[in-house]
Amino acid sequence: MASTVGDVVVRPAGTDAASEPTTRTVDSTLVDELEGVEGAARVDGNVTAFGVYVVGKDGKLIGGNGPPSIGGNWSEAPAGHDLEGMDIIAGREPEKQGEVLLDSRTAGEGGYVIGQDVNIVTATDRGALTAELVGIIGFPEGGSLNGATFTAFDTRTARELFLDGKDAFTDIWVTAEAGTSRGDLAEAVTAALPDGVEAVTGDDAADEAASAIREAVGFLTTFLLIFAGISLVVGAFLIVNTFSIPVAQRSRELALLRAPGASKKQVTRSVLLEALVPGLLGSTIGLGLGVLLAVGIRSLFAQFGLDLSGQSLIMAPKTIPAAYAVGVIVTMGAAFFPARRTTKIAPVQAMRDDIAMPESSLRRRFLIGVVLMLGGGAALAAGLTDSVPRPLWFVGGGIPAILLGVASASPVISHPLLSAAAWIYARLFGSIGALAGQNSLRNPRRTTATSSALMIGLSPACTMAIVGDSAKASVDRTIEENFVGDYVVSSLVGQSFSTRIGREMADVPGVESVWAQRFAISQMGGEGQGIGAADPATMRDGFKIDMVEGDLSDSGRRHGRRRRDLCRGGGARGRRRRRGSARRRGARDGGRRFVRREPTALLPDRDHPADPGRRGPPGLRQLPDHRHRWSVRRAGRPRRGRGEVADRHRQGPAGLRCRATRADRPAGVDDLRAARARAVHRGAGHRQHARVVHHRAHARGRAATGDRSQPAPAAADGDPRSRW
Amino acid sequence: MTMTDAVGVAVAARVRDLTKTYGKGDAMVRALDGVSLDLVAGEFTAIMGPSGSGKSTLMHCCAALDTATSGTVFIGDRELGKLKDKELTRLRRDEIGFVFQSFNPVPTLSAEENIVLPQSIARRKPDREWFDTVIETVGIRDRLGHRPNQLSGGQQQRVAVARALVGRPTIIFADEPTGNLDSTSGAEVLDLLRRSAADYGQTVVMVTHDPVAASYTDRVVFPADGRIVDELRNPDREGVLDVMARMSAPAAEA
Numbered sequence: 001m002a003s004t005v006g007d008v009v010v011r012p013a014g015t016d017a018a019s020e021p022t023t024r025t026v027d028s029t030l031v032d033e034l035e036g037v038e039g040a041a042r043v044d045g046n047v048t049a050f051g052v053y054v055v056g057k058d059g060k061l062i063g064g065n066g067p068p069s070i071g072g073n074w075s076e077a078p079a080g081h082d083l084e085g086m087d088i089i090a091g092r093e094p095e096k097q098g099e100v101l102l103d104s105r106t107a108g109e110g111g112y113v114i115g116q117d118v119n120i121v122t123a124t125d126r127g128a129l130t131a132e133l134v135g136i137i138g139f140p141e142g143g144s145l146n147g148a149t150f151t152a153f154d155t156r157t158a159r160e161l162f163l164d165g166k167d168a169f170t171d172i173w174v175t176a177e178a179g180t181s182r183g184d185l186a187e188a189v190t191a192a193l194p195d196g197v198e199a200v201t202g203d204d205a206a207d208e209a210a211s212a213i214r215e216a217v218g219f220l221t222t223f224l225l226i227f228a229g230i231s232l233v234v235g236a237f238l239i240v241n242t243f244s245i246p247v248a249q250r251s252r253e254l255a256l257l258r259a260p261g262a263s264k265k266q267v268t269r270s271v272l273l274e275a276l277v278p279g280l281l282g283s284t285i286g287l288g289l290g291v292l293l294a295v296g297i298r299s300l301f302a303q304f305g306l307d308l309s310g311q312s313l314i315m316a317p318k319t320i321p322a323a324y325a326v327g328v329i330v331t332m333g334a335a336f337f338p339a340r341r342t343t344k345i346a347p348v349q350a351m352r353d354d355i356a357m358p359e360s361s362l363r364r365r366f367l368i369g370v371v372l373m374l375g376g377g378a379a380l381a382a383g384l385t386d387s388v389p390r391p392l393w394f395v396g397g398g399i400p401a402i403l404l405g406v407a408s409a410s411p412v413i414s415h416p417l418l419s420a421a422a423w424i425y426a427r428l429f430g431s432i433g434a435l436a437g438q439n440s441l442r443n444p445r446r447t448t449a450t451s452s453a454l455m456i457g458l459s460p461a462c463t464m465a466i467v468g469d470s471a472k473a474s475v476d477r478t479i480e481e482n483f484v485g486d487y488v489v490s491s492l493v494g495q496s497f498s499t500r501i502g503r504e505m506a507d508v509p510g511v512e513s514v515w516a517q518r519f520a521i522s523q524m525g526g527e528g529q530g531i532g533a534a535d536p537a538t539m540r541d542g543f544k545i546d547m548v549e550g551d552l553s554d555s556g557r558r559h560g561r562r563r564r565d566l567c568r569g570g571g572a573r574g575r576r577r578r579r580g581s582a583r584r585r586g587a588r589d590g591g592r593r594f595v596r597r598e599p600t601a602l603l604p605d606r607d608h609p610a611d612p613g614r615r616g617p618p619g620l621r622q623l624p625d626h627r628h629r630w631s632v633r634r635a636g637r638p639r640r641g642r643g644e645v646a647d648r649h650r651q652g653p654a655g656l657r658c659r660a661t662r663a664d665r666p667a668g669v670d671d672l673r674a675a676r677a678r679a680v681h682r683g684a685g686h687r688q689h690a691r692v693v694h695h696r697a698h699a700r701g702r703a704a705t706g707d708r709s710q711p712a713p714a715a716a717d718g719d720p721r722s723r724w
Numbered sequence: 725m726t727m728t729d730a731v732g733v734a735v736a737a738r739v740r741d742l743t744k745t746y747g748k749g750d751a752m753v754r755a756l757d758g759v760s761l762d763l764v765a766g767e768f769t770a771i772m773g774p775s776g777s778g779k780s781t782l783m784h785c786c787a788a789l790d791t792a793t794s795g796t797v798f799i800g801d802r803e804l805g806k807l808k809d810k811e812l813t814r815l816r817r818d819e820i821g822f823v824f825q826s827f828n829p830v831p832t833l834s835a836e837e838n839i840v841l842p843q844s845i846a847r848r849k850p851d852r853e854w855f856d857t858v859i860e861t862v863g864i865r866d867r868l869g870h871r872p873n874q875l876s877g878g879q880q881q882r883v884a885v886a887r888a889l890v891g892r893p894t895i896i897f898a899d900e901p902t903g904n905l906d907s908t909s910g911a912e913v914l915d916l917l918r919r920s921a922a923d924y925g926q927t928v929v930m931v932t933h934d935p936v937a938a939s940y941t942d943r944v945v946f947p948a949d950g951r952i953v954d955e956l957r958n959p960d961r962e963g964v965l966d967v968m969a970r971m972s973a974p975a976a977e978a
């Protein structure tokens with residue numbers, strides 16, 4: 001039960017809750033042994049697996065995006081640590097194969113009631129299965145799975161499904177007797193454990209899990225923070241601009257106060273007070289809109305699959321003063337500087353003409369602008385060429401500097417443009433046009449303040465558009481450069497999926513070959529290292545690999561040694577990115593292979609779908625062998641055969657995604673995707689002829705190497721949703 | 725407060741070689757071109773000159789509302805150019821009353837609030853009795869609650885005069901205070917200004933184009949092309965007209 005945790009968790013040594021579950025287990029006999037430990041009230045064994053999807057009655061996948069889809073056994077282990085535990089709130093527990101429990105939210109969303117058959121898709125060898133819903137579990141005292149789905153079987157079925165029928169558990173919870181501290185219990189339990197198994201308190205396990213999740217959603221936080229930063233800069237700029245216009249116009253009115261003896265201080269104070277009110281008002285409204293927006297974004301995320309609805313919105317107390325501080329300070333600052341500007345000139349001068357800004361101040365503005373632009377450009381160049389430490393800071397500092405520089409110098413820069421515009425107006429529209437032209441030229445500050453507001457407002461919109469398209473293009477290119485196949489089939493939610501699908505795809509008429517690859521992240525010297533596994537033929541034909549040294553054909557025989565190298569050898573081996581170092585490493589480590597652009601080391605994998613009975617290389621034993629991701633490749637004429645693969649799997653691979661590996665085959669992808677959608681969601685599909693389908697499977701997990709204390713980094717496939 | 729010149733007359737304001745130019749290069753205008761002038765304390769002085777002769781500019785520079793290009797201005801014994809902003813502000817507020825040629829009321833304040841603005845800026849209570857006298861004389865009692873945009877040009881001008889007088893400043897500069905007034909109300913305003921000088925010892929300087937208005941004063945100075953070119957003491961209408969004719973004659977011939 002993933003959302004809660006026992007008092008003491010017994011698990012294979014070196015696991016941590018942050019990692020995705022592996023195929024490593026603890027022996028079930030331990031349960032009986034631990035029951036004898038002093039202070040243990042009860043001991044329960046858990047089987048836990050991820051990627052167990054429930055397909056709703058409407059054929060749609062429930063959840064699965066973001067929060068995990070958890071499967072496992074049902075045990076009545078109480079949650080420790082004063083956490084709300086889950087309990088059966090309706091029906092009974094599953095007793096035999098073909099019976100299943102669902103959490104109440106999943107059951108509700110799927111439209112299932114007790115007694116009905118539930119469609120379940122697993123990433124195991126079994127693929128899809130159907131089971132009768134016999135009970136519903138939930139949190140009687142309130143609580144939530146935070147958007148995760150939970151599917152529970154009886155222990156035997158769970159073992160068959162997820163542990164290859166092994167008489168084992170993923171982990172064991174030991175519940176403390178009243179009066180026994182969790183720490184003491186953990187110590188007592190540890191003393192009773194054999195080698196290779198460890199006991200941690202539930203608190204530690206929960207911390208590990210929490211930090212992993214925090215890390216996993218870290219990208220989101222960063223992204224939102226960047227966005228917030230941009231909004232703040234843009235907002236502040238717009239406010240400064242907005243205020244500089246009325247204050248320039250109001251300089252006359254302020255001069256009317258100055259003439260009968262109002263001091264600079266008084267004038268400034270009045271402007272500040274005036275700004276305070278809109279500042280407060282704006283901050284209040286902004287806060288309110290922000291909350292509304294947060295609600296909106298949350299439901300938007302839910303649409304995209306990142307379901308956060310299990311978590312209530314958090315309004316930290318410091319948000320409110322921070323919002324007011326920013327709002328009021330920016331507004332008052334914006335009002336202050338133009339006001340000070342007007343109090344610097346003689347009253348009559350200000351009265352006579354609200355635009356009578358000294359020429360010298362324009363020149364200074366221009367100079368400041370030019371300096372900012374040059375400095376920003378230099379910083380940007382330095383940052384982009386990596387010639388300084390912390391290049392990102394240079395880039396991040398350079399861009400706003402350029403922006404402010406342009407805005408600052410714009411009254412001067414824009415003069416020729418405005419003159420040209422004025423000339424054209426006069427030509428086209430006679431005296432009215434001349435008037436318009438003169439008006440825009442009369443006060444270059446005001447004119448450019450207006451257009452700067454537009455400029456700076458449009459720039460983030462452009463930024464987002466460009467970043468979005470670039471990200472898409474770079475993913476496309478990565479696929480194009482690294483995949484020889486025609487189509488990549490992957491889980492829609494970035495999860496692994498059953499090897500069975502790959503085998504079935506191989507059986508599709510017209511499929512030439514199906515290639516599978518596993519993928520895992522391992523820790524090497526504290527650094528994340530992607531490890532791919534594929535059989536030598538797949539390596540040779542399915543990847544674009546620069547062989548640095550050695551020969552793919554003999555890699556199969558030597559994988560044992562290579563495994564040791566890879567797993568124990570420590571950090572530097574895994575580093576690639578720079579070709580030079582990859583070459584050097586490759587040269588030293590005969591059979592090692594590097595994909596040129598991807599941070600992936602390749603290992604031979606014998607567990608090819610064509611040869612399912614055999615295990616992978618020993619070094620990869622800890623890669624859960626059922627957690628595969630597939631790439632499908634279709635060669636030949638693109639317009640043919642796209643329905644076939646999907647059609648063959650209309651009951652099976654719910655939530656599969658297909659994308660083209662080459663940009664010149666968009667039609668095929670769309671068709672394939674559409675066909676997939678039809679096949680999966682509606683059980684319909686076109687029978688067409690797929691001539692060639694290659695596939696690859698990726699498995700995610702952890703190799704038992706390196707630094708355990710660090711959570712596994714995200715998968716290297718760039719799909720943020722796979723980071724859960 | 726005032727200095728005494730060589731002849732033993734107290735001088736409220738002294739202008740020496742005052743130059744003020746606008747613009748530069750070809751477009752440069754010399755509004756003031758080395759003006760020197762003493763304004764005697766307690767005297768009512770009129771400045772009469774052709775349009776564009778720099779009268780308003782001179783007044784602004786004297787009243788610390790504008791800065792001269794070169795030359796010095798003394799108000800009492802203080803040289804304006806050497807005063808800090810704070811002192812200038814206090815001078816404008818407490819010692820100088822100014823009536824702008826085109827009155828510049830604060831549009832958001834009522835007539836009354838405009839009139840007592842210098843006092844409210846200084847957080848002082850206006851002298852109620854004097855306030856009433858001034859209001860009565862300029863005749864805008866029934867318009868006190870109105871905003872400037874609800875007043876006629878003449879009423880605005882009278883509000884401006886009232887403001888300049890209410891604070892009992894040492895020097896009152898009035899730039900064409902009767903320009904928009906009919907002869908009766910104009911006469912009342914002029915009488916008030918004269919009384920300010922005669923009865924209360926205030927120094928009053930007034931720009932006017934009206935020889936009749938000038939005849940209310942103790943002295944008329946005549947600027948032309950940025951310099952003082954002539955002067956009359958105890959003028960009457962005919963004397964002023966004479967000088968005006970003399971001044972415009974060469975221009976007419978040219």
Ligand SMILES: Nc1ncnc2c1ncn2[C@@H]1O[C@H](COP(=O)(O)OP(=O)(O)OP(=O)(O)O)[C@@H](O)[C@H]1O
Pocket residue numbers: 352746747753754755773774775776777778779780781782825
């Ligand atoms: N801000 C300015 N920029 C350029 N020239 C100016 C400016 N203010 C005044 N001038 C010029 O300075 C000269 C004197 O102006 P000023 O307003 O002092 O004249 P004036 O004697 O008050 O005229 P009037 O009787 O019409 O009020 C004029 O030629 C005017 O064009």
Ligand SMILES: [Mg+2]
Pocket residue numbers: 779780781825899
């Ligand atoms: Mg004038």
